[in-house]
Amino acid sequence: MKMILDKKKAIFDATLDLISKNGFHAAPMSLVAKNANVAAGTIYHYFDSKETLISELFKSQKCLIEGIISEADDSTKPFKDRFRQVYHGLYTYFIKNSKVFLFLEQYMSSPFMHKNSKEEFEAFFQPISDFLKKGLYNGSIREMNSRLSVTLFYGNISALVKLCLSGTMLIDITTTTNAFNTCWDGMKNPRQPDQN
Amino acid sequence: MKMILDKKKAIFDATLDLISKNGFHAAPMSLVAKNANVAAGTIYHYFDSKETLISELFKSQKCLIEGIISEADDSTKPFKDRFRQVYHGLYTYFIKNSKVFLFLEQYMSSPFMHKNSKEEFEAFFQPISDFLKKGLYNGSIREMNSRLSVTLFYGNISALVKLCLSGTMLIDITTTTNAFNTCWDGMKNPRQPDQN
DNA sequence: GTAAAAACATTGAATGTTCATTCATTAAAA
DNA sequence: TTTTAATGAATGAACATTCAATGTTTTTAC
Numbered sequence: 001m002k003m004i005l006d007k008k009k010a011i012f013d014a015t016l017d018l019i020s021k022n023g024f025h026a027a028p029m030s031l032v033a034k035n036a037n038v039a040a041g042t043i044y045h046y047f048d049s050k051e052t053l054i055s056e057l058f059k060s061q062k063c064l065i066e067g068i069i070s071e072a073d074d075s076t077k078p079f080k081d082r083f084r085q086v087y088h089g090l091y092t093y094f095i096k097n098s099k100v101f102l103f104l105e106q107y108m109s110s111p112f113m114h115k116n117s118k119e120e121f122e123a124f125f126q127p128i129s130d131f132l133k134k135g136l137y138n139g140s141i142r143e144m145n146s147r148l149s150v151t152l153f154y155g156n157i158s159a160l161v162k163l164c165l166s167g168t169m170l171i172d173i174t175t176t177t178n179a180f181n182t183c184w185d186g187m188k189n190p191r192q193p194d195q196n
Numbered sequence: 197m198k199m200i201l202d203k204k205k206a207i208f209d210a211t212l213d214l215i216s217k218n219g220f221h222a223a224p225m226s227l228v229a230k231n232a233n234v235a236a237g238t239i240y241h242y243f244d245s246k247e248t249l250i251s252e253l254f255k256s257q258k259c260l261i262e263g264i265i266s267e268a269d270d271s272t273k274p275f276k277d278r279f280r281q282v283y284h285g286l287y288t289y290f291i292k293n294s295k296v297f298l299f300l301e302q303y304m305s306s307p308f309m310h311k312n313s314k315e316e317f318e319a320f321f322q323p324i325s326d327f328l329k330k331g332l333y334n335g336s337i338r339e340m341n342s343r344l345s346v347t348l349f350y351g352n353i354s355a356l357v358k359l360c361l362s363g364t365m366l367i368d369i370t371t372t373t374n375a376f377n378t379c380w381d382g383m384k385n386p387r388q389p390d391q392n
Numbered sequence: 393g394t395a396a397a398a399a400c401a402t403t404g405a406a407t408g409t410t411c412a413t414t415c416a417t418t419a420a421a422a
Numbered sequence: 423t424t425t426t427a428a429t430g431a432a433t434g435a436a437c438a439t440t441c442a443a444t445g446t447t448t449t450t451a452c
Contacts, residue, residue: 007427023306025220029412039429041414050412109305110219118364144374147365148356152378155355159347168314169343178340182348186382203401225438235403237440246438 008046010036012057020102024054024110058107058120061100066127068093073131079140080184080195086131087157087180094161101161125150132187142189149187156183204242206232208253216298220250220306254303254316257296262323264289269327275336276380276391282327283353283376290357297357321346328383338385345383352379 014035018027029050033040047053072089073082094101108121132149135141141149160179164171188195210231214223225246229236243249268285269278290297304317328345331337337345356375360367384391 028410030410033430040412041430042428044413045427105305109301118362142374142378144378145365145371147359148371148374151355151359152352152375155351156348156382159351160344163343163347166314169341175341175344178338178344179348181386182338182340182382184382185386186352186378186380190377190381224436226436229404236438237404238402240439241401 007036007038007042010038011043011046011053012060015053015057016099016103019054019106020099023106054107057103058124061104062124064100065090065124069127069131075134078195079135079138080188082131083135083140083184083187084180087153087183088176090157091160091176094157095164098161098165101158102165105158105162125154128154139189139192140195142187153183153187156186203232203234203238206234207239207242207249208256211249211253212295212299215250215302216295219302250303253299257300258320260296261286261320265323265327271330274391275331275334276384278327279331279336279380279383280376283349283379284372286353287356287372290353291360294357294361297354298361301354301358321350324350335385335388336391338383349379349383352382 011032014032015027017035018031029043030040032053033043036043043053047056068089069086072085074085075082077085129146129150132141132153133146136143136146136149156179160176163169169175207228210228211223213231214227225239226236228249229239232239239249243252264285265282268281270281271278273281325342325346328337328349329342332339332342332345352375356372359365365371
């Protein structure tokens with residue numbers, strides 16, 4: 001049983017590694033097998049097809065966002081502080097685990113997404129939605145459709161992460177602070193101007 | 197001569213159409229040829245390889261952003277109005293020309309990008325950079341690295357466009373207005389609070 | 393102006409490669 | 423002994439690309 005998990009994990013790891021490097025086309029099953037120290041046929045004991053493998057790799061990240069947010073969020077604080085900590089929690093996680101981030105980017109813009117239900121996608125970002133709704137209900141966040149706020153929030157973070165990972169620019173604390181301020185000043189409730 | 201342009205255009209159109217539908221994997225040369233009403237071999241008169249074809253399709257959009265911005269921008273107006281018009285110009289163009297938008301998304305997150313110089317990418321967004329710099333220099337835009345502001349600006353628009361195109365949500369004027377306000381309130385210069 | 397020649401454009405079947413997937417066989421665990 | 427796991431060579435499909443043959447346009451020479 002332990003071995004089974006080891007093998008599955010090795011296959012997941014190799015897949016994540018290859019896809020994050022150069023996209024799906026750079027992850028032929030033969031290479032996945034080789035990098036996972038496994039025979040090509042073995043992968044098919046654990047996964048029906050390449051598509052299944054990738055889709056399950058995504059599913060294995062189901063609770064990722066939830067974990068990061070619950071780690072970063074402290075509901076006793078004022079909402080702006082919570083917002084900042086969640087923002088930085090996500091940003092920091094993606095920088096430290098860039099393979100995961102890059103895989104998610106590939107997956108979300110791939111034909112796999114189109115086939116599988118949008119619900120998968122929806123569920124993945126649910127924790128962000130839940131978090132932002134708290135801010136909406138207590139008047140800290142601008143009134144807008146919840147789907148929109150999630151999209152804009154994640155869009156800001158992912159733009160920052162991509163900029164960092166592109167390696168074409170030195171990212172200092174000023175940059176991340178500016179990105180955060182842009183996000184917060186855009187999303188905060190403009191009718192509650194006492195949140196500096 | 198006219199015929200040459202027609203054929204090239206037909207090949208570009210077929211490629212754009214297929215890639216925007218389902219990504220690169222959905223655009224085999226045989227299908228491109230068929231949809232362009234051309235023999236497979238003909239494509240290779242005009243393009244060295246598939247990679248060249250796609251790369252040139254991207255290059256053919258070099259002046260896209262510049263065109264949209266110069267169409268939308270009116271430098272006699274207050275900067276907030278210019279910002280709004282450029283924002284809506286880009287948004288509207290991408291909604292109306294969703295194939296172009298979807299192709300760009302695919303291209304920018306593909307291995308093609310990694311191979312070709314980042315300069316291509318840089319140059320593509322230069323007109324946005326130039327526009328935002330005007331706002332920065334006249335004090336309308338928050339002080340931040342130019343690369344970052346471009347990324348955040350385009351990131352906001354592209355998030356909105358993706359949400360619209362996903363078709364899972366009815367996008368009304370309220371939604372686009374909220375997205376715009378989020379963008380502007382985030383990016384405007386907080387030290388110049390008279391820009392309502 | 394016309395015919396021959398050269399240059400160019402187009403065709404699509406054939407080629408060779410890359411890959412996902414299968415399966416008969418062997419090894420390990422129950 | 424039976425069930426489960428693992429192997430990797432073999433299979434076949436999908437694809438990018440080539441090329442010899444054919445059609446079309448342009449140039450040249452008279």
